[in-house]
Amino acid sequence: MSRWFTLILLLMTATVAAAWEEGLAPLTDRGSGTFDIRVTFVRDRDDFDIQGRHLLPGSQVTYLASADVVAIFRASRYWDPELNRLTLKARDRQLSATAGSRLVQRDGVELLLPVPVLSLDGDIWVPMEFVVNVLGPAVGEPVAWSHADHVLSMGAARPNITNVRVETGTRSTSLHIFCDEPLGWRALGPENGIVTLKVYGGIVDRREVRVSQPRGLIRRVSSRQKSDHALITVEIHNLVRHSHARSGGDGREIILTLEESEAPSLPDLDPRGALNMSSPSELNRGLREIRTVVIDPGHGGDDTGRIGPSGLREKDVVLDLARRLEDELEDLGFTVVLTRDGDDDLDLDSRAEIANRSGGDLFLSLHTNGWFDRQVRGIETHMLRPAGIESGGSVDATSFVPWDRVQWRHLGAGREVAELVQARLVEQTAARDRGVRQTAQRVLRGVDMPAVVVEVGYLTNPGEEDQLDSRAYREKLAEGLALAVADYRRGVAAKLARSRGD
Secondary structure, eight states, rough: HHHHHHHHHHHHHHHHHHHHOOOSSSOOOSSSEEEEEEEESSSSSSSSEEEEEEEEOOOOOOOOEEHHHHHTTOOOOETTTTTEEEEEEETEEEEEEETTEEEEEEEEEEEEOSSEEEEEEOOOEEEEEEEEEEEEHHHTTOOOEEETTEEEESOOOOSSSEEEEEEEEEEEEEEEEEEEEEEOOEEEEETEEEEEEETTTTTBOOOSBBOSBBBTTTTEEEEEESSSSEEEEEEEEOOOOOEEEEEEEGGGGEEEEESSSOOSSSOOOOOOOOOOOOSSHHHTTOOOOOEEEEEEEOBBBBBBBOOTTTTTHHHHHHHHHHHHHHHHHHHHHOOESSSOOOSOOHHHHHHHHHHTTOOOOOEEEEEEOSSSSTOOEEEEEEEEGGGSSSSOOOOTTTSSGGGGGGGGGGGHHHHHHHHHHHHHHHHHHOOOOEEEEEEEEEEHHTTTEEEEEEEEETSSHHHHHHHOOOOHHHHHHHHHHHHHHHHHHHHHHHHHHHHHTT
């Protein structure tokens, strides 16, 4: 018996060693419903194709077979059938995941994925989140995933702002900025002879997005990359009297036009994005005084939202914050409407309907954030992502607009609100500034007024959970939000005064 046991043990040891060095055999038949993914490398390796799958019903989450992950990262793997556990080893880092579970271990540290690892067709399938935000950072490999193009970029993020073109006329110059996808943007300036375009979610190819020699009314164009946006700086000639920015190409092009002479056909630069504007009258159509603010405390009822390590619930945090903000805004003379003033369970469409029926002028949806890495922290403000809406020309503020497009005509104002909210909250709380981001959240799409989602902190971070549990900290958040709303009211009042010629 001992001889057979020793032989079996030796065979098992050899099998384990081989598994570590070579990994499991790749699948030859993955069934239907697959799609091709192009894996690109910045240097040293040729691009190749793999296949991805959508494995969760009703979800667009992309899954990759562990055999392909091993090939991409030149890793090794070991499969423990008794524990149903996959272990990956890459560049002296070790990660383990269990089929059917969202829990993964990275060098002994536990992380929680948004969706589970799955076992299917003889292999283990991991969500793209694992590849981009867990495995990539663990081995020091920058990874970027473009769901729209099905491209996985290894080594650096793939640019989505790719080129510029200058067109010159007799007394005008236009700068065309080309993007691979619809992107939200905001125009700042002119100030000190410079117009700055802030492109949300933009990844810029600085070698291509530049103009080094004067062309018409443009002296120079340069670009810079920030963590969550790109900045395109346009140095203009002192002869410029009017400037106008608009979207084209179904949101995939930003066009900045500069005029040398007085030209009533072109309004002064207005900070709008992803909305085609064909005449000056469209710019101020629908602009109204900010009197009624709708506050939407997220979640409620059976939907608790995020739950912190010590049990603090998102639905309770944001409801208390909403009531504090209500008091702050009423002291400033605003009328306030809460979508829920108790532990009510409201669907997203109902929240938008309440806001629209109230005659609100501004919509703030309050939430706390969360992530599988408990060290992530900070404040974010989200606006509607233009790519989440079908493009098709300009939206007239007086015409019938389908429900899921109604927020489109408020995108410019929404970005302005988001910038103000983010700045004031960071100023009041000294929290980490995670910037203004784009979202496809359904609650924003049906709201017929400027609208943003405010993520006031990461409830999954123990330190921020403690802060969010503090009445004093919630009061700071309420004060910051109220100051931002007051800032926006002043800005709108100034625009209305200019349009009336006051």
